[in-house]
Amino acid sequence: MSTPLSDVAPASTEFLAAVAARQLVGKHRVFAGVGLPTLAVDLARRTVNPDVELVYESGICGAQPEGLAEGIADSVLVSGAAAVLSMPALFGYVLQRGHVDVGFLGAAQVDRWGSLNTSFIGDWDKPTVRLPGAGGAAEIMPNAGECVVVLRRHDPGALPAELDFCTSPSPVRAHQEDPRMVPPGHGVSTVITPMAVLRRPDKLGELEISEVHPGLTVDDVRAATGWDIPVAEDVRETDRPTVEEVRLLRDEIDTVRLYLR
């Protein structure tokens, strides 16, 4: 008997969160952010990976929240956690020493190498939009085993040929600066967008179209991307979320639709 699939729209937060949760199969330790990643890690713990250890940049390791966290420093993440570390220990020992397998990141812009802009739209001197800046992303990118980016848009503005500013660089850019400075992490391995799943199989390579969401074509995805993006040989349609995954997201994880939109 096959598992019933949901017909929720591919651009919906339910769809994106379910796709993001599946990236955590077999991963041990995840650096979770706020927003969609909060939903993804919670869903993964209830489905594909009950043992995944949640680490937050606020210093929390092994969180077992009794409710939905509103932010990475929410008290609900602290109560019942395995440990709360100082920030020098969290960033220095846990992250920089290489204990994190997957980091979830958001961005305003992602380029073909998986470098991220979270700082400025427009000129740095007089930006059109002042974005939140680096936060911990500039540390997660080089030091996590790999990074998964969830984007809420798929258009040439969010996936441009060139970033307005590079906040968190791909290993490709580190390599360009100095081959000896290439960090231990893979950088961005996966970008989940409302249209597709893009993957970057080689640490020093480019993103390619790996999965296309139901109802869309490879050409739709290429047309919405700001550079001539290659297509993976084994490109396929993205698996839809199951009815059960959508039910968990709506009825158990985010009942107030804090992050589901």
Next chain:
Amino acid sequence: MATPDKVTDLTSAVAAHVRDGMTVALEGFGHLIPFAAGHEIIRQGRRDLTFCRMTPDLLADQMIAAGCVSKLVASFFASGSAGSLHEVRRRVENADPKPLEVEEYSHYGMVCRYQAGASGLPFFPLRSYAGSDLPKLNPLIRKVADPYGGPDIYVVPPLRPDVTILHAQRADRSGNVQMWGIVGAQQEAAYAAETVIVTVEEIVEEDVVRSDPNRTVLPSHAVTAVVECPGGAHPSYTQGHYDRDNAFYREWTPISRDREAVLGWLEEWVHGVPDREAYLDKLGAERWAGLGVAPRPSQPVDFGRRRVAAQEAS
């Protein structure tokens, strides 16, 4: 020799230690944000401060709008889950009503700056920034050769605030400060500073502190002044005391969009009240009760003691 009593009130502590033009750090990573102290700085009309905070939070929006701050040293420029800090954005995007100087790092960059300051080191290395535009934006992020033959590495300079201000659960009168939950980079930010002011939910007997010395984040030698200030972190939270006022954070976003509304809010909620007690009264018992938390106490640990000393004590 008796240990000096460092307990004072917030008005006196700010008046004595925070002066125009100083570099001031108000730390607390989403937790224990010293809002009451920030509001007292606004009330006393301090100007030209270099304001250091990893995550400026809406406290920065308030202090900048109030005209206290000429420079912001930080690593994240949004308000957690609740969106943009519009006062910061108006300054940076449109110099409205005037420009704001910004010195920008990543989170670990700021942590390393505090560590260098706290340890008396000339700089601190970290494995971030290779390939990033951040060193071009901020020339204080520099690259050095590894004297042991490894690859070049980026370093950040020490951050040495004139004053660091923190909030915590409790302290004794001599200034031994205990906190739990998210402790962020508070210890580093305090040891990096010349002067340290700590507001606490409660002043406790020395015996309480000494029953659990591992919980002490700052020994009294690192603390200049202690202020009893219940509710001093609202609208952020104090673990085990009261939760974050998430509704307030959401309400701030529309206020923040309109500079006149921000100034009106400051007039009513900062200048319009003499102290935190009055602020909490104004907030109302019902809203405060809504932020209450259910107990989840830790299991006590046993530090043990010498048998002879135990016999003498009994």
